[in-house]
Amino acid sequence: MSDSARPPPNLPPRERREGHRTVHVAAGVITDPRGRILLARRTEGRDLAGLWEFPGGKVEPGETPEAALARELHEELGIDIDVGAALINVPQAYPGKRLQLDVRHVAAWRGTPKGREGQALAWVAPDKLARYPMPPADVPVVGALLQPDRYLVTPSPGDDDAAWCAQFDAALAAGIRRVQFRVHGVDADRRRALFAHAHARCRKAGAGLLVNGDAALAQASGVGLHLRAAQLRAFDARPVADDVTLAASCHDDEDLALAQALGCDFVVLGPVAETASHPGQAGIGWARFAEMRERTSLPIYAIGGMGPQDIAVARRHGAQGVAAIRGLWSRR
């Protein structure tokens, strides 16, 4: 389905349905030469006071997001900037309003940032960002800064395990850094051997590995756990330790809420487009994806007919990036 996919025709856009206004906000990722990122603390008397945010503010009528960002950073921090690449555009529902948080990298800046409106500032190393409490819309922004934009789900090996292993290595060589181990139709011995291969190669490449569905294997081998949607209801607490990556497959709002309540680090949502595994079955489309995204505060990969060419459109709809079997399994 295309970028212009619409919600079902019998439903007016959520915004009109609930009478919520949309607030368009431009925010910037300002990085110093040591790689630290500038956060500002929202002052008392404003919404979300006390939380840390990426500096920026509301886009005024007739203004481009780029111009708004430059103006806001001049007003709030006293710096002049060159706007850089888009990072992510997050639609997020807040009480009584919808936010579109349009986050750009700041390519260059002149001057010394100061909290000109009395706000505290902090230069934060990327691995410390999680220590700063932030508004819900910023969780996907931090995800986009820190987590991979592609999530490979392994295919089943058919009858050729050696070819599967070679393709696995090729995917890592092509830059894949997050993998879900999911193989069907093999016996326990073959599965164990394939998992051992994946585990060793991911460790060597510094890639994150998650195992589909198998909490015991995740615990025993020290890899992450990816829950199937049906498993979300089987747990009432996080099924792995806090330092073990937890993810889940989601298809609707209820799945997303359960995944967030369980403490997932990220989720997969779809199918967005028609997939080769379900021909003839239309996906939910980007508009519906964005609508579900805005009621969740998690990094979300779009799945279903996705490939690397879809990462940019995914980011424009608030996605972390794309998850795929075929679309990310290197062709050799």
Ligand SMILES: Nc1nc2c([nH]c(=O)n2[C@@H]2O[C@H](COP(=O)(O)OP(=O)(O)OP(=O)(O)O)[C@@H](O)[C@H]2O)c(=O)[nH]1
């Ligand atoms: N700048 C910024 N705003 C954010 C972030 N995350 C987030 O939810 N927001 C929300 O987006 C809106 C931004 O408005 P703002 O208060 O910064 O707007 P502004 O600078 O134009 O100031 P003003 O309208 O209070 O004068 C607020 O509702 C804020 O809570 C973020 O990372 N940066």
Ligand SMILES: [Mg+2]
């Ligand atoms: Mg502001």
